[in-house]
Amino acid sequence: MSDPAPVLSDRYDPAAVEARWYPHWESRGYFSADPKPQQKPYSIVIPPPNVTGSLHMGHALNNTLQDVLIRMKRMDGFNALWVPGTDHAGIATQVVVERQLAAEGKTKEDLGREAFVERVWRWKEESGGTIIRQLKRLGASCDWSRERFTMDPGLSRAVREVFVRLYDDGLIYRDDYIVNWCPRCQTVLSDLEVEREDRDAQFVYIKYGPLTLGTVRPETKLGDTGIAVHPKDRRYAKYVGQVLDVPSVQGTAKIKVVADEAVDPDFGTGVVKVTPGHDPVDFEIGKRHNLPIKTVIGFDGKMTAEAGKYAGLDRFEARRRIVEDMQALGLIDHIEPYRHAVGLCYRCKTVVEPLVSKQWYVNVKPLAAEAIKAVRQGRIKIVPRGWTKTYDHWMENIRPWCISRQLWWGHRIPAWYCERDGSVHVSREDLTACPTCGGPVRQDTDVLDTWFSSGLWPFSTLGWPDDTPELKTFYPTSVLVTGFDILFFWVARMAMLGLRFMNDVPFRDVYIHALVRDAEGQKMSKSKGNVIDPLVMMDKYGTDAFRFTLVALAAQGRDVRLAEERIEGYRNFANKLWNAARLVLSNLDGYDARQAAKTPAGLADRWIVSRLAATTTEVRTSLRRYRFNDAASAVYQFVWHEFCDWYLEIAKVALYRREDAAARLRAQHTLVTVLEATLRLLHPFMPFITEELWQRLPRDKRAPDSIMVAAYPKASRRQHDAEAERDMTAVMGVVTAIRNIRGEMHIAPGVTLAVTVKPGGEHAAALRETARLVEFLGRCRLTVDPRAARPPASALAVVGASEIYVELAGVVDLAAERARLEKELKRAADTIAFLEAKLARPEFVERAPADIVEKERDRLAEQHQLQQKLEGSLAWLTEASR
RNA sequence: AGGCUCGUAGCUCAGUGGGAGAGCGCCUCUCUGACGCAGAGGAGGUCGGCGGUUCGAAACCGCCCGAGCCUACCA
Numbered sequence: 009m010s011d012p013a014p015v016l017s018d019r020y021d022p023a024a025v026e027a028r029w030y031p032h033w034e035s036r037g038y039f040s041a042d043p044k045p046q047q048k049p050y051s052i053v054i055p056p057p058n059v060t061g062s063l064h065m066g067h068a069l070n071n072t073l074q075d076v077l078i079r080m081k082r083m084d085g086f087n088a089l090w091v092p093g094t095d096h097a098g099i100a101t102q103v104v105v106e107r108q109l110a111a112e113g114k115t116k117e118d119l120g121r122e123a124f125v126e127r128v129w130r131w132k133e134e135s136g137g138t139i140i141r142q143l144k145r146l147g148a149s150c151d152w153s154r155e156r157f158t159m160d161p162g163l164s165r166a167v168r169e170v171f172v173r174l175y176d177d178g179l180i181y182r183d184d185y186i187v188n189w190c191p192r193c194q195t196v197l198s199d200l201e202v203e204r205e206d207r208d209a210q211f212v213y214i215k216y217g218p219l220t221l222g223t224v225r226p227e228t229k230l231g232d233t234g235i236a237v238h239p240k241d242r243r244y245a246k247y248v249g250q251v252l253d254v255p256s257v258q259g260t261a262k263i264k265v266v267a268d269e270a271v272d273p274d275f276g277t278g279v280v281k282v283t284p285g286h287d288p289v290d291f292e293i294g295k296r297h298n299l300p301i302k303t304v305i306g307f308d309g310k311m312t313a314e315a316g317k318y319a320g321l322d323r324f325e326a327r328r329r330i331v332e333d334m335q336a337l338g339l340i341d342h343i344e345p346y347r348h349a350v351g352l353c354y355r356c357k358t359v360v361e362p363l364v365s366k367q368w369y370v371n372v373k374p375l376a377a378e379a380i381k382a383v384r385q386g387r388i389k390i391v392p393r394g395w396t397k398t399y400d401h402w403m404e405n406i407r408p409w410c411i412s413r414q415l416w417w418g419h420r421i422p423a424w425y426c427e428r429d430g431s432v433h434v435s436r437e438d439l440t441a442c443p444t445c446g447g448p449v450r451q452d453t454d455v456l457d458t459w460f461s462s463g464l465w466p467f468s469t470l471g472w473p474d475d476t477p478e479l480k481t482f483y484p485t486s487v488l489v490t491g492f493d494i495l496f497f498w499v500a501r502m503a504m505l506g507l508r509f510m511n512d513v514p515f516r517d518v519y520i521h522a523l524v525r526d527a528e529g530q531k532m533s534k535s536k537g538n539v540i541d542p543l544v545m546m547d548k549y550g551t552d553a554f555r556f557t558l559v560a561l562a563a564q565g566r567d568v569r570l571a572e573e574r575i576e577g578y579r580n581f582a583n584k585l586w587n588a589a590r591l592v593l594s595n596l597d598g599y600d601a602r603q604a605a606k607t608p609a610g611l612a613d614r615w616i617v618s619r620l621a622a623t624t625t626e627v628r629t630s631l632r633r634y635r636f637n638d639a640a641s642a643v644y645q646f647v648w649h650e651f652c653d654w655y656l657e658i659a660k661v662a663l664y665r666r667e668d669a670a671a672r673l674r675a676q677h678t679l680v681t682v683l684e685a686t687l688r689l690l691h692p693f694m695p696f697i698t699e700e701l702w703q704r705l706p707r708d709k710r711a712p713d714s715i716m717v718a719a720y721p722k723a724s725r726r727q728h729d730a731e732a733e734r735d736m737t738a739v740m741g742v743v744t745a746i747r748n749i750r751g752e753m754h755i756a757p758g759v760t761l762a763v764t765v766k767p768g769g770e771h772a773a774a775l776r777e778t779a780r781l782v783e784f785l786g787r788c789r790l791t792v793d794p795r796a797a798r799p800p801a802s803a804l805a806v807v808g809a810s811e812i813y814v815e816l817a818g819v820v821d822l823a824a825e826r827a828r829l830e831k832e833l834k835r836a837a838d839t840i841a842f843l844e845a846k847l848a849r850p851e852f853v854e855r856a857p858a859d860i861v862e863k864e865r866d867r868l869a870e871q872h873q874l875q876q877k878l879e880g881s882l883a884w885l886t887e888a889s890r
Numbered sequence: 891a892g893g894c895u896c897g898u899a900g901c902u903c904a905g906u907g908g909g910a911g912a913g914c915g916c917c918u919c920u921c922u923g924a925c926g927c928a929g930a931g932g933a934g935g936u937c938g939g940c941g942g943u944u945c946g947a948a949a950c951c952g953c954c955c956g957a958g959c960c961u962a963c964c965a
Contacts, residue, residue, distance in 0.1 A: 018925065204962085211965090223965060236965095275964050282965095289963040349962085398894070398960070405961090492960085523959095560913085563904070571902065573914055580927040587925035594924075637904075641912070656924075664923085744931095750919095751931030757920050787922095839909085851945035860908055860946090867909070 016593065016704075020586035022550025025700045030144055038082075038716055040151045041089035043481035050086035051482035052078055053466050054150065055490050055498070059094035059157060060101050060135045063142035065524035065570065066491060068542040072555045073521060073562060073636060074489045075148050079692035080631055081486075082149070083720035089482050091469045092143070092150035094136065096159045098458040099193060099355050102417040105131050121416050128417045142543065147551055147695045149716070156469045158461040159419065166468035167419045167461050168436050170509060175434040179371045180411075182423075182432070186284075186291040187410060189363040190353035191309030195414040196367055197353060198457060199407065200497055202360050204349040211346035212331060213277070216263070217252040219244070220341045222276035224348060225286070226334070227327040229256065230315050231304040232263060234282035236293055239267035241278055257333045258316050266297040288362050301364055309361060323361070368412040368421060368454070375504035376403045382513050388503060390518045391634050395492060402496050411457045418455030425450055463501035466514035483510060487517040495520065519634045521562055524570055545575055552694035553579040559693055560640040581644060582697050585690075588652050589701040592679045595663045601706065604677035607670045611739070611777055613678040614732035616655040619646060620682055620689075621723035627689055628723075643690055651682065654740065661784050680705060685721045692720075735774035738808060739782065742775065745805035745812050746786035752828050753803065753820045761788040761814055766796040768809020775810070788814075804829070804881040806874050822885055829882050836875045843868040 033039065043049075052074055057067055074090065082088035105128050106116055116124040136157075143150065156163060174180040188197040209224045216235060223229070235252065237244040247265040254261050270293055271280050284294030285303040294301065304315040311318045311326045318326045334340050351360040380403045382388045383396060390396045412421060424439040425432055428447025433439055442449050461468070466485050470478040484506075490499060499518060506514030545554045556578045561570065609617070623646040630639035655678075662668065662675035684705050691698040695716065702715040712718050746763055755761070763786065767775045775782070775792050783790045798804070801817040803825045816825060843864055846852055853861055 016924090019927075020925095221965080225965080270963075270965095272964050280965050287963080287965075289965075292963080348964090394894075401893075401961075561903085571914085574902075576927080577913060580925095583927045584925065587928090589924085591924035641904075645912085652924085653929090657929095660923095747930055748932090754919075757922080757930070843909090846946080849945065853945080855945040856908075864908085 016586070016590045018587065018590070020550070020583045020697060022552065022582070022696065023547075026145075026147075026551050026696045029696055029699045030147065033149070033714060033716055034144075034152070036714065038714060039090075039149045040153050041087050043477040044087050045481070047087035048085070049089070049481050049486075050078070050081040051089040051091070051485045052487055052489065053091045053469055053485055054093060055488075055494070056093045056095040056156075056158065056462060056465065057139050058097040058100055059132055059139070060097070060104060062138050063146070063542055065540060065542055067139070067143075068146060068554070069521060069524050069558045069562065070489060070491065071143055071146055071148050072558045073519070075146070075555075075695075076559060076636065076692040077487065077489070077631070079149055079695065079716060080720055083688065083691065083716065083718060085719070087481070089154075090148075090150045091154050091156065091482075092140070092148070092152060093156035093465075093469060094139065094158070095462055096132075096157065096418060096458060098413060098415050098418040098455065099195065101128060101132070102415050103193070103355060105417075116416065124416055145543070145546060145551065147555065149695075154469070158458070158465075162471070163461060163464070163468045164419055166464050166472050167456065168422045169473045170460075170464060170505065171422055171456070172434055172436050173509070174370060179374070180368060180434075181371065182366060182368050183408075184364060184366050185369070185408075185410075186288050186362050186364050187367055188351060188360045189307060189365070190356065190358055191307065191361055192356050192358040193353060193415075194307065196365065196410060196412065197360065198410050198459075201354045202351045203354050203357075205352055206347055207350045209346050209348060209350075210331075211276075211344040213341035213343065214281075214334065215339050215341055216279070216281065217254045219247070219252070219279050220277050221279040221281055222344075223281055224346060225283075225327070226330050227311070227318075227323055228283040228286045228304065229281065229330065230258065230311075230318065231283045231285045231302040232261070232281045233284060233294065233302055234290075234297065234299040235263055235265045236268045236271050236280045236282050236297075237265065237278060238271040238273040239269065241267075241271075241273040244279060255337070255339065257330055257337065257339075264297075264299070266293070266299070268293045268296060285364055286362055291362075291364065303364065305361055305363070307363065307365075367410050368423075368452075369408040369410055372406050372409050372504060375508055376406045376500075378507045379403055379500065379503040382503060382507060387516070388513045388518060389516065390520065392520065395495065395518075395520050398492075399495060399500065403500060409457075411460050412452075412454040413457055414453075415455050418458060419461055421452040421454050421456060423452040425452070459497050459501055462498055463505045464509075466502055466506055467510050472509070479510075484513050485515045487519055488515040489519045489521065491523060492520050493523065517634075524558075540570055540572065545572070549575045549579040550582060550697075552697045553582050555695075556581065556640060556644075556693050559636045560644070562636040581648065582694065584648055584652060585694075585697060586701070588647070588656060589683060589704070591656060592683050593704055596676060596680070596706065599673070599676045599680070599706065601677065601680070601708075604673040607674040607677065609674060609678070610671070611732055611735055611774060612655060612658045612781065613674060614729045615736035616651065616678060616682055617727050618729040618732050619650050620685060620721075621727035623650075624685075624689055624721045624723040640693060643686075643693070647686060647690070651686065655679075655682070657785060658781055661781055688715060688718055689721045691715050691718075735771065738771040738774060738810070739778045741807040742810065742812055743782055743785045745807050746782075746788060746814060749803045749805060749814045749828070750787075753816070753824050755819055757787065759787070759819060761786070761819070762791075762799075763788040763815070764791045764793060764796045764799060764802075764813040766811040766813070767792060767794060768811075771808065771810055798881075798884065804877065806877050808870075809873075811877060826882065826885055829878055829885070833875065833878045833882065836871050836878060840868065840871045840875060843871065 054074065055070060078088050078090045109116060119127065171180060188199065188202045190197055211222050211224055212226050213220055213222045214226065214229065219235065237248065248267045249265065251262050251264050254263050270289055271278065282290045282293050282299060284291045284299055285301045286305060302314060304312055305323050306312045309323050311321045311323065313319050315326065318329065321329065331340065352358065353360055380400060383390060383399060390399060422436070423432055423434045426442035426445060426447050426449050428442060429445045431442060431444055433443055433449070439449050441447065467479060467483055470476060470483055472479060488499065502514045506512070542554065554575055557575045560578065561574065623642050626642040627639045630642065659675040659679055662671040666672060684702065684707065687698040687702045699715045742765060746761065750761065765775055772794060779790050779792055798813050799815050801822065802813040802815045805812040816822065847864060847868065
C-alpha cells in the first residue's frame with residue numbers, strides 16, 4: 009500500500025492524491041482482466057480516439073461514463089474488461105503530417121509513398137502516447153496490457169480477412185460510379201463524409217434552344233449530354249425524344265431531350281440540363297437514358313481539355329467566365345439569387361466535386377437487414393430508445409459504402425492487378441506474381457476507409473480471426489458507450505460486421521450520450537474560442553470534481569452544457585466529503601470495532617443506515633438504466649444533506665460527551681461503517697478521493713488492498729427501517745421549526761431558547777429519546793410534555809400532530825410573531841380552499857382512485873388542524889399582548 | 891422538404907397523470923471546536939401560447955410561436 013499523507017489538511021488537495029493512486033492501481037494489475045470461465049464477464053471496448061489526438065470534452069465525458077460502469081461492475085464481482093486503443097484516422101492523420109511537410113517546403117510526393125508512410129509512423133510513435141496518458145489522468149481503468157491500434161498486425165490481418173471474405177461472397181466489388189471527390193485532399197469521400205452547408209448562389213436561367221432552364225452550376229453546361237423534363241409535363245411533351253440544336257459558348261451543340269421522373273415540374277421552368285459526369289442525379293438519369301458521360305472538370309478541380317477554351321481554369325473561375333460569355337451572346341434569360349446546400353469535405357471544407365471514377369464498394373444492404381433485425385428483436389438495446397428510429401431510418405435507406413480512399417496512410421486494399429492479362433486478385437497474402445498467368449502484378453494504390461477497420465473493433469481487438477479465449481469470454485461486449493455523431497459511421501457498421509463475422513451482435517446495449525456544449529449551448533470549437541480544456545479543468549478543480557460534473561450533467565437525451573461554475577460546485581462537494589472524513593478520523597481515539605458493534609443503535613443510527621440503503625438502491629437502479637445524473641444526484645444528496653447536514657451534527661453530541669462511552673462507541677461505529685460504504689458507493693464516480701480516504705479508515709484485516717477491488721455496496725432489507733425514517737423526519741421537523749422561528753424572528757444564533765414540545769401521538773417516544781439532540785441542534789433547552797400548557801409570550805410551530813412552543817419573553821417583540829403566524833395561516837387557508845374545492849366535486853370523489861381521495865381527505869384534515877392551532881395561537885397572542 | 895429533440899425559478903437543468911424541485915446566483919444572520927470550497931433561515935415560477943383528452947395535465951394528443959440537431963438528388 010502507498011503511504012497516505014500523514015495529516016489531513018483542512019482542504020482537499022487533489023494533485024497529490026491523484027498522482028499517488030493511479031500508478032498503485034496499475035502496478036497491482038487491478039485494471040487487467042483475463043478470461044475466467046467461472047466469473048461472470050462484463051466487457052466494454054473503448055471508442056478508439058485518433059492516435060495523434062488529444063483529450064477533449066467529448067472524450068472526457070465518453071470515457072468517464074465508461075469508467076463509472078466498468079469500475080462499478082468490477083467492484084460488483086464481474087470479470088470486468090475495458091479494452092483501450094486508438095484509431096489511425098486516415099485523412100486526419102495524413103493531413104497533419106502533410107502540413108508538417110509543407111512547413112519544411114516539401115510535399116508527400118517529394119518523399120514518395122514508402123518514406124511518407126514511414127514518416128507518419130514516426131509521428132504516430134511520437135504523439136501516439138498523448139491521449140493515452142490523458143486517459144490515465146482521467147482515471148480510466150482500462151486494461152492497458154490489451155491496448156490495440158487499428159493498424160497493429162493482428163487488426164490488419166482481421167481487415168484483410170474481412171475484405172477477402174466479403175469479396176468472395178460478392179459483397180465487395182469495384183465499380184465506375186459518381187463519387188464525392190475532394191479536390192484538395194485528392195481522395196474520394198463516402199456519403200457520410202460530406203457535410204452540407206447552405207450558401208448563397210446565383211440561379212442562372214439559360215436559353216437552351218427553344219427551352220429555358222435554371223442552374224446553379226453553369227460551368228457544367230460544357231458537360232451536358234441531355235435535357236430532361238417530367239414525363240407528364242404537357243408543356244414539354246412535344247420535345248421529348250428530339251435532338252435540339254443548342255447554341256452555346258463553344259458553338260452549337262446537339263442535345264437530346266428525355267423524360268424522367270426525377271424532374272420536378274414545379275421547380276424552376278421544369279426543365280433540367282443533364283450532366284452525368286458531374287452530378288449524382290444526372291448520373292442516374294444518364295444511366296436510365298443511355299446518355300454519354302462527358303467529364304469537363306478534373307480531379308484537381310480545374311476544367312479539362314474537354315472544356316475547350318476554358319481548359320485549365322479553376323471550376324469557380326470558369327463559372328464566372330462562362331456566365332459572362334453567355335451574357336455577351338444573349339443566352340442568359342435572367343439570374344435570381346438563390347440559397348442552397350453545398351457539399352463540403354468534412355475535413356477541409358472544400359466544396360466537393362461529384363466525379364465519375366472507379367472505386368471499391370461494399371454492398372451493405374444484406375448486412376443492414378440483419379442489423380435492423382437485431383435491434384428490432386432486442387438483441388441490441390439502444391438507450392435512449394429514441395435513437396432506434398434514427399438507426400432504422402438510416403439502415404433502411406442505406407446505399408453502397410464506398411471504401412476506397414486515395415490516401416497513403418491506412419490499410420492498403422488487398423487487391424492485385426496482373427500487368428499481363430489484366431486479371432484482378434484479392435488475397436490474404438501479398439502477391440508477387442499473377443496466380444493465373446504468373447505475370448507481374450501491382451497492388452491497388454488505394455487504402456481503405458478508416459471506418460472499415462474500426463467497424464471490426466469489438467472482435468478484432470479480442471483476437472479475431474483466431475478463435476481466442478478472449479472472444480469466447482468477452483464477446484459480445486456488454487455495452488458500447490458513444491456519442492450520437494458516430495451512430496452511422498461506427499455503431500451501424502460494427503453492428504453489421506459483427507453480425508456477419510461473429511454471428512452475434514457486437515454489444516448488448518448501446519448507450520448514446522449527448523454532445524458537450526458550452527454554457528450557451530454552442531458546440532465547442534477552436535474557431536469559436538469557447539473550448540473548455542478538460543486538462544485545465546482537472547488541474548484547477550481536481551479530476552474527481554471534473555468527472556462528477558460530467559456524470560451529473562449527463563442526462564439522457566440532452567446536450568451537456570458545461571459551465572465552469574458547475575465544476576467549482578462539485579469541487580466543493582469533494583471538499584465536503586474530505587472534511588466529513590476528517591471529522592470522523594479525528595474522533596476515533598478509543599475506537600474498537602468489535603466492542604462498538606455490540607452497542608445498541610439509536611434512532612439516528614438506524615435512520616442514517618436506512619438512508620444509505622435507500623441511496624444505494626437508487627444508485628444501482630439508476631446505473632442499470634444508464635441514468636447517470638440520477639445516480640450522481642442521489643449520492644450527492646445523501647452525502648451532503650443527510651450524512652453531513654444531519655448525521656454528523658447528531659454524532660457530535662455523542663462524540664464530545666465522553667462520559668457515555670457506549671453512545672460514543674456507537675456513534676464512532678456508525679460513522680465509520682456508513683462513511684466506508686459511502687466511499688465505495690462513490691468510488692466509480694470519484695475514484696481518487698475515495699481511495700485516499702478509504703485507505704485511512706480502520707477496517708478489517710481481510711479487507712482488500714484497494715477500494716477499487718472492494719465490494720460495491722448492496723442494500724439489505726434489514727437495513728431499511730421505515731420506523732426510524734418516520735421518527736427522524738419528525739425530529740428533524742421539530743429542529744427545523746425551531747430554527748425557522750429563530751431565523752424569522754431575527755433571534756441571534758447564540759441565544760439559547762426555551763422550547764416546549766407537546767408531542768402528537770406516535771412521535772412522543774422518538775422526541776423523548778432525541779431530546780438532547782434537539783437541544784443541541786436547535787440551541788435550546790427542551791421540555792417534552794404531552795400535557796404541556798402554552799407558556800406566556802411564546803411562538804408556536806406545528807409539525808404534524810406536535811405543537812412546539814418557543815418562549816420569546818424578552819427575546820423578541822410579539823408583533824413579529826403575529827406577522828409570522830399570519831403568513832402561515834394564509835398558506836394553510838389557501839391549501840384548504842384548494843383541497844375543499846377539489847373534494848367538493850363529485851367527479852373527483854367518484855372517479856379518482858380511492859387511495860388518492862383518501863390521501864387528499866387526510867391532507868385536508870391535517871390542514872384544518874393546523875389552521876385551528878394557528879388561529880388559537882393568534883388569538884392567544886392578541887390576548888397576551890393586551 | 892422530411893424527421894427528431896427541447897422551451898419549467900435570474901442562470902443551468904431534473905421531473906412522463908394526482909401536494910411545482912435541485913445546483914449555482916440572490917437576500918438576512920453566524921468569525922459554533924470537519925469544512926467560509928462552510929452553517930442556519932428566506933425570497934423567487936400563470937411549467938412558451940392556444941385548444942383537446944381526463945375526475946385531475948408541467949407531463950398525454952393537436953395546432954401555433956421560438957431554439958437546436960439530423961437526414962435529403964429540388965437542378
